[in-house]
Amino acid sequence: MSAPVDAAQSLAQTSNDEKTPSTSAEAAVLASSTASNTANPSSTPSDASRGQSSAATASASELARTKITLLGALKHFPDFPIPGIKFIDILPLFQDPAIHNALLRALELQILEFGDHAKPDVIVGLDARGFLFGPSLALRLNASFVPVRKKGKMPGPCVTATYEKEYGTDYFQMQEGAVKPGQKVLVVDDIIATGGSAAAAGSLVKQLGGNLIGYLFILEIPILNGRSKLGGVPTVTLLETNE
Ligand SMILES: O=P(O)(O)OC[C@H]1O[C@H](OP(=O)(O)OP(=O)(O)O)[C@H](O)[C@@H]1O
């Protein structure tokens, strides 16, 4: 998976209360010319500039506007599910059909910006919040959808991985044969915090012989450095929080 570096944009959020500072969020979008996204570390700015069409520019500005809307819809809950965790609730993104649609469009744009060569054959979504948008995204990309589920939820032979996340230890499973050897797989989830969940999902995809081409998240908590667990696999997030 590769992407023009200047097409991938990051958005910093500085508040942890429920009110989103849309003005500063907007400023953050406008100011961000580089990305924490690591879609194509080898691409140089001049390569990216040469390849950028006016259509791509329009997509990038559409994406930037959408990010502000999405950020404004998130809610923040201190000390949930356990004391010390600042929980970021993405469920409001699905309450308003316009925001829901904007989210799917933004995720689709983020993937399409990578180019045709990076189009996934399979979207793998993580139990449970990756199921909220993974199937819809797969349909838009004409790709399969395959779930990673918590242990004991699926019948038949499964591969299993254990992992630690921000607030506990868990087990993930995938059904054998759900991903065919060599298929291009994009793993999607709502949030990357410590990266434990995503790394476990990636290891399951590899156990099944899938070609793990990348990770896509709605939101990243960079302070928890989850990317460090993803082994350098291209990773893209729509939004970031500084919490
Ligand atoms: O990067 P990490 O530290 O691993 O944390 C991120 C994971 O934690 C949350 O899932 P959770 O296990 O709470 O399950 P849920 O989606 O069923 O609520 C979230 O939806 C991610 O999957």
Ligand SMILES: Nc1ncnc2[nH]cnc12
């Ligand atoms: N801080 C957080 N908010 C919401 N979901 C999470 N999953 C892991 N950490 C989280």
